[in-house]
Structure formats: C-alpha cells, structure tokens
Amino acid sequence: MRAVVCPTHGLPEVVRVEDVPSPELGPGQARVGVVAAAANFPDVLVIANEYQIKIPVPFTPGSEFAGVVTEVAPDVVGVAVGDRVTGTGIVGAFAEEVVAKAKSLSRIPDGVGESVAAAFGVAYRTAYHSLRSVARVEAGDHVIVLGAGGGVGLAAVQLCAALGVTVTAVASSSEKLDVAKSYGATNLVNYRESDLRKTLRELLPDGADAVIDPVGGDLSEAALRALGRGGRFVTIGYASGTIPRIPLNLILVKGIHVLGFQFQDLAADEFRRNEEELAGLLKDGRVLPHVGASFSLDETAAALRLVADGKAIGKILIEVKK
The missing domain is CATH 3.90.180.10 (Medium-chain alcohol dehydrogenases, catalytic domain)
Structure with missing residues (x-):
C-alpha cells in the first residue's frame, strides 16, 4: 500500500x-x-x-x-x-x-460522506465536550473562543451558535475572523492588530461566562482577565507552542474556575449524552465542518x-x- x-x-x-x-x-x-x-x-x-x-x-x-x-x-x-x-x-x-x-x-451516519466525517471527528468532539461538560455553557451565555479560525476553535464557534451561546471570536487574521463570523460569531477580534486585553474589556464590560482556549501563549491571560465572576476558563491545548503562566491572584479575585479538558476525565453518562447530541447535529446538517x-x-x-x-x-x- x-x-x-x-x-x-x-x-x-x-x-x-x-x-x-x-x-x-x-x-x-x-x-x-x-x-x-x-x-x-x-x-x-x-x-x-x-x-x-x-x-x-x-x-x-x-x-x-x-x-x-x-x-x-x-x-x-x-x-x-x-x-x-x-x-x-x-x-x-x-x-x-x-x-x-x-x-x-x-x-x-447515513448521508454523511467520509471526507466530512474525517473533518468532523476530533475537533468537534473536543469542542462539544469542552462546552457541554467542562465549561457547562447554557443558552444565553457569552463565550470567548481563542484560535477561532483553527480546527477546534472554529468548531467551538459553530457549536456555540447551535447551543444559543454568543461568541467573541479571537484569531490572527481577518480571513479567519470572516469565516468565524459566517458560522455565528458576534464579536471579532484580530489580536495581531489590537490590544487583546483592552479590546475584550471594551467588548465585554460585564465579563464573559467562559473561555475556550486551544492556543495558550500570550492570549490566555488576556482572555482570562475578560471573564466575569465565577467564569470558567477551559484549557485544551497549546497551538502557540507556549504554555501560559497565569498569576493566581486573577483566579482568586473573581472566583474563576480554571479547567483542563481530556476525554478520559468525562463522566460516562455525560460522554454518551454529548456523543449522541453531537451525532444528531451532524446527521441533521445543523453543524458541518x-x-x-x-x-x-x-x-x-x-x-x-x-x-x-x-x-x-x-x-x-x-x-x-x-
């Protein structure tokens, strides 16, 4: 072969x-x-x-x-x-x-092509389990998605839209942000062209409910600072190549929850529920990669x-x- x-x-x-x-x-x-x-x-x-x-x-x-x-x-x-x-x-x-x-x-699922299935798998499962079982988002929440043009980030944007969650998309280019907007992102932030910390504070004066972070690096602290009291920060990976170091006083002051995502940490009943829900979204065409x-x-x-x-x-x- x-x-x-x-x-x-x-x-x-x-x-x-x-x-x-x-x-x-x-x-x-x-x-x-x-x-x-x-x-x-x-x-x-x-x-x-x-x-x-x-x-x-x-x-x-x-x-x-x-x-x-x-x-x-x-x-x-x-x-x-x-x-x-x-x-x-x-x-x-x-x-x-x-x-x-x-x-x-x-x-x-029947009616779904192999190429679509290959593109859907890991990124969408990672994003959905992170949103549902780790960040525990609900309709009406506001989520900041870092790396919103990448595989997991764009999946998170799409899935937030399907769940009735408002998204602030953070990415490195206008092209990536245009795609994120087409899939439901409300606020668009190019971190290469703006002060991310300042921009997020202006866009979200009351703070976000959650952050989905597959990027790490310098973006993480700015996004964490933009969380409201009791917000959830979910770290998924470090595509930037740099593992962030977060001052713990930021966690203390707002009672923020910093959470890591791994498939093996999910409760079995929640895992099955999430997988069934996600398969339904794909089969019905409500979310496509x-x-x-x-x-x-x-x-x-x-x-x-x-x-x-x-x-x-x-x-x-x-x-x-x-």
Missing part, C-alpha cells in the same frame, strides 16, 4: 510517500481502507518529536481518518466489512490502509506545513482516495 512515512524527526517536509507492507491485523482489530484523513497540529508535533508521546522512526503519521472496513479479526463483534467508520490514533492515518481496535471505531483546504496523499507535507504555520482555517484534509 502507499503511505506517508516519517523517516527522521524534523519539519513537515521530512515526510514522503512510499510503498510499504499493509499493517498486520491482530485480535480485536479491523482493517480500514482510508478514504480521507485530517491533518492536525499534534501530527506536526509528533513528526518533530515534540509531542508528549514519542514515536520512534520510521512511522506513518496521521491521527484521524475515515473510511470503509475491509477486514475484521475473527473475534470482532459490532463492526463488519463494509461499515463506514471513523477512528483516531497517535499515528498511522496517512495511508491507504490503517488497522485499529474495532471497539474504537465509530460508524459514520469547514474544510479550509484539501490535499492528495502525495501533498501531505504541504498540508502539514499549512497547519504548522498557523495558516489553516478550519480543518485540513488529506484525500487518500478520490
């Missing part, structure tokens, strides 16, 4: 497409013919050997895929050949075939470069089978 290979750790340009053996199928696993995969910032970090989990070279990068099941191990139940599924993993998605634990795969750009498997390095440079808007897809 054809697959992207990372022969040595480094910049996105180190990856190349090669003919490699198909991965072996083990107990409890299913083989998926990949139709589309999504390029995410953690993929860039894994290739650079800067992710919290270190992957020895050579390996096939890619953490999110959608496709069709072509083979299952004898002990597998619940997944069958011909099923259209999505899945995630640390590596392996940028290939014509991927092998994954069958129980980790999710069926793609914004695909900023699509690339072929041979163009994977260019796709990863777009993500690494922070120029991606929404999701970036690798169309493995066209």
